[in-house]
Amino acid sequence: MQYADKLDALETRFEELSRAMADPDVINDPESYRKTAKSHRDMEEVVNKYREWKQANDALSQAKGMSQDSDPEMREMALAEISELEPAMIKLEEELMIFLLPKDPNDDKNIVLEIRAGTGGDEATLFAAELWRMYSRYFESQRWKVDITDISDSSVGGIKEVIALISGDKVYSKLKYESGVHRVQRVPQTETQGRVHTSAVTVAVLPEAEEVDIHVEAKDIRIDTFCSSGPGGQSVNTTYSAIRITHLATGVVVSCQDEKSQIKNRDKAMRVLRSRLYELELEKQHAAIGAERKKMVGSGDRSEKIRTYNFPQNRMTDHRIGLTLHQLDLVMEGRIEPIIDGLVTYYQSEKLKEQAGDGQRAA
Numbered sequence: 001m002q003y004a005d006k007l008d009a010l011e012t013r014f015e016e017l018s019r020a021m022a023d024p025d026v027i028n029d030p031e032s033y034r035k036t037a038k039s040h041r042d043m044e045e046v047v048n049k050y051r052e053w054k055q056a057n058d059a060l061s062q063a064k065g066m067s068q069d070s071d072p073e074m075r076e077m078a079l080a081e082i083s084e085l086e087p088a089m090i091k092l093e094e095e096l097m098i099f100l101l102p103k104d105p106n107d108d109k110n111i112v113l114e115i116r117a118g119t120g121g122d123e124a125t126l127f128a129a130e131l132w133r134m135y136s137r138y139f140e141s142q143r144w145k146v147d148i149t150d151i152s153d154s155s156v157g158g159i160k161e162v163i164a165l166i167s168g169d170k171v172y173s174k175l176k177y178e179s180g181v182h183r184v185q186r187v188p189q190t191e192t193q194g195r196v197h198t199s200a201v202t203v204a205v206l207p208e209a210e211e212v213d214i215h216v217e218a219k220d221i222r223i224d225t226f227c228s229s230g231p232g233g234q235s236v237n238t239t240y241s242a243i244r245i246t247h248l249a250t251g252v253v254v255s256c257q258d259e260k261s262q263i264k265n266r267d268k269a270m271r272v273l274r275s276r277l278y279e280l281e282l283e284k285q286h287a288a289i290g291a292e293r294k295k296m297v298g299s300g301d302r303s304e305k306i307r308t309y310n311f312p313q314n315r316m317t318d319h320r321i322g323l324t325l326h327q328l329d330l331v332m333e334g335r336i337e338p339i340i341d342g343l344v345t346y347y348q349s350e351k352l353k354e355q356a357g358d359g360q361r362a363a
Contacts, residue, residue: 001057001093003100007050014040014047046099053092060085098348106207107173112275113205116161117154118181120199125158127184127309128201130332132162137334144168149256149268165208165271172207177320177343179205180306187312196312200305208271209278216274222246225262245269252276321346 001007017040020026026033063085066078115132117124139146145167152160166175182201187194225240242257243265254276256269308317314328316339323342325331331339 001053001096003096006100007046007096010043011047011050014043017043046096049092049096049099053089053096056085056089056092060089094352097352101348101351104173104176106176108170109172109207110165110167111171111175111205112149112163112208112272113166113175114161114163114203115159116202116204117158118200118202120184120197122154122156122158123184123188123197124199124201125154125160126156126188127158127182127199128162129157129159131182131201131203132159134332134334134336138336139166139168141334142168142171142174144171147268148258149254149272150258163272165268167208172205174340174344175205176207177340177347178203183305183308185308185310185312206275206279207282209274214274214277214281216247216270216277220248221273222248223266226257241265243269245273247273247277250277250280252280318343 017036020036021040026036063078063081067075067082069075115128117128147165149163149165151162154160182203184199185196188197224244226242227240241260241262243262244255246253254269254273256265259265306320309328315324315326316328316331317324318339321342325338
């Protein structure tokens, strides 16, 4: 196999990490043990897949040897095994190649999720609320933690805007392709003629930036405090717990009033601010890469329609990968795994094609 040497080195390193995790010196150093355990965990899946490939390769070699046996029955058994093992080997090699693709450094990060009603007036705010509910159901199924930093309700029971911090295992890797314009087609409750209307909601998924990614100094920001509005009990409109942070150089403004504590609101707002500044830096980098590379990593252009939710036909279509599901009712209940899996598979395939093209040009 093309990458056998690299995979052998990974397996050797994995075994070294396994031994290190049993070393008393490492066990007694919490930080060292944490780093070792994380590296071990990150390698475990690819090493197990490689070991599975090696077992299949050994079995295939034995079967090919048996296919030359003088016993007709033995040859038949060997040929049957070869016919099963060869396609299995191809699949395992494809999976291993995906593991060896350059990793997106943001994949392990938590995210800032922003949902905003776009064109369509009240109907857009109602759909924004339904999208938020859809994602919330999915977050529950993944056992992810959700912290709302800001939410603005509409007069008809919808949502004008919601911003939330989502924490869990590999959140960004699963949701990074959700950014874009989500279009809804349905008959609004206020429509007397039964006509289908089209509305739009914008979704943005930002990798949460740590302080080491984006350092924000006190002189770079202005912090204003104000009274909270909306649900919150007796403290609403009586204490200046809500926070508004303005980044002076870029004009980025972040507000948070979800917590009764000013300190907690400030912490959440800073997390969102760092993530937005980090996104601006990523967009600059992507623009410098060029059109072809930018297509692979995603342009972040939120004016682009990525998905349509057609309620009369119970249909969801993701326009980037041509995926259509006639199960919109299940999708809106948070059953979005087929969409996420389809997007991940598609973009992995595109990266494999790009890698193969780079290899051919280098040759």
